[in-house]
Amino acid sequence: xxxxxxxxxxxxxxxxxxxxxxxxxxxxxxxxxxxxxxxxxxxxxxxxxxxxxxxxxxxxxxxxxxxxxxxxxxxxxxxxxxxxxxxxxxxxxxxxxxxxxxxxxxxxxxxxxxxxxxxxxxxxxxxxxxxxxxxxxxxxxxxxxxxxxxxxxxxxxxxxxxxxxxxxxxxxxxxxxxxxxxxxxxxxxxxxxxxxxxxxxxxxxxxxxxxxxxxxxxxxxxxxxxxxxxxxxxxxxxxxxxxxxxxxxxxxxxxxxxxxxxxxxxxxxxxxxxx
Ligand code: C2E
Ligand code: CA
Ligand code: CA
Ligand code: CA
Numbered sequence: 001x002x003x004x005x006x007x008x009x010x011x012x013x014x015x016x017x018x019x020x021x022x023x024x025x026x027x028x029x030x031x032x033x034x035x036x037x038x039x040x041x042x043x044x045x046x047x048x049x050x051x052x053x054x055x056x057x058x059x060x061x062x063x064x065x066x067x068x069x070x071x072x073x074x075x076x077x078x079x080x081x082x083x084x085x086x087x088x089x090x091x092x093x094x095x096x097x098x099x100x101x102x103x104x105x106x107x108x109x110x111x112x113x114x115x116x117x118x119x120x121x122x123x124x125x126x127x128x129x130x131x132x133x134x135x136x137x138x139x140x141x142x143x144x145x146x147x148x149x150x151x152x153x154x155x156x157x158x159x160x161x162x163x164x165x166x167x168x169x170x171x172x173x174x175x176x177x178x179x180x181x182x183x184x185x186x187x188x189x190x191x192x193x194x195x196x197x198x199x200x201x202x203x204x205x206x207x208x209x210x211x212x213x214x215x216x217x218x219x220x221x222x223x224x225x226x227x228x229x230x231x232x233x234x235x236x237x238x239x240x241x242x243x244x245x246x247x248x249x250x251x252x253x254x255x256x257x258x259x260x261x262x263x264x265x266x267x268x269x270x271x272x273x274x275x
Contacts, residue, residue: 026076027083029065034092038064041096042259045268045275046111046230046252049244052274056109058145058252059097060259061089081117090118091127098135098142100262105270111143111173116150120157125164132168139169145196147175148186159190166191173230178214187225195222199233199253205242212242219246 033039043057063071080086094112101110118124132139144165151158162172171193174186179198187195197218204211215231222229231243234253243251256275257265268275 023079026071027079027085030063030076030080030083030085030089033063033065034088036066038066039089039092040064040261041093041100043262043265044252044259045257045265046109046250047256047275049231049240049249049251052256053272054108054256054268054275055250056111056141056143057101057262057265058111058259059093059113061093061113077115081115084117086115086117087121090115091131094128095131095135098131098137101141102135102137106268106272107138107141108269109141109143109171110137111145113145113175114150116147116153116158119146119150119161120154125161125168128165128170129168140171143171143173143194145173145175148177148183151186151190155189162191178218184221187221187227192227195227195229197229197231197248202231202233202239202243202253203235205239215243215248216246219248223247 040062042060042062044060045054046056046058047054061073061077063073063076065071077086080089094114097110097112101108128142128144131137132142146162166172172191173194173196174192175196176198177195178201186192195218197215201211201215201218205215206212219229221227228250229248230250230252231239231248232252234240234243234251234255236255239253240251240255262269
């Protein structure tokens, strides 16, 4: 790229054009991805910090594009949200995850990410109730992970839906806590059963004193409010000992297991195995 003048602008413009075409192409292909069986789910264990016992799994969506291969969720989820396709895709994720979890021999929880678009869509709580009925998964085993962005979009609607979900017995986890639009008052204003500390803080606990302070503060907040806190993105045993020392009881991350097809976790589903 040129560093000044018109040339830079043209380069930028061309680049924007390519980005827009890329986006349209992905959106186009997303429309047929469910029908073509291009989506699958991977599962990541959530474990007890002190014992390593597995409490449940978070479900993460994967898209294997026929020509591009695996497309990262960070790339296609925003496109699915902006185009409204997330409603169908999210419904597919919820149904598949509940169907799968209903077959497990142990009463482990299943965590499903729900986007703001879904949470504030018409009849979302009814849809979830129908899926639970259909699959036979007890509501107590479903945990919905939402981000605070979801609450800001349409707070009244979000609150109504969350109350309905809670009354069904489903639990709500506040995802990516500490980033973005997070505000402490959300924890009070919205029904919430668990706080998930964002992985950016966990990964910096040993290099950045501020990150360590924030993690301690979130753990203190959880204790004060009587809310369990789970740390995400735990990769090393040093990070785990820090969390254990600071009183964090639950963790998730590569240290315990990378997101993988559920087949890889079969022993965990029937026996109480430590990871
Ligand atoms: P998230 O909900 O914060 O999910 C955690 C992300 O951290 C996942 O990335 C997971 O693979 C990654 N991760 C877990 N442990 C570690 C670790 O120890 N180290 C590192 N470096 N990363 C770790 P993934 O699968 O790429 O998903 C990215 C985001 O896409 C998710 O962030 C979530 O916001 C969104 N997403 C994924 N699946 C779904 C879905 O079914 N529905 C919706 N609405 N969003 C989804
Ligand atoms: Ca999540
Ligand atoms: Ca996160
Ligand atoms: Ca996230």
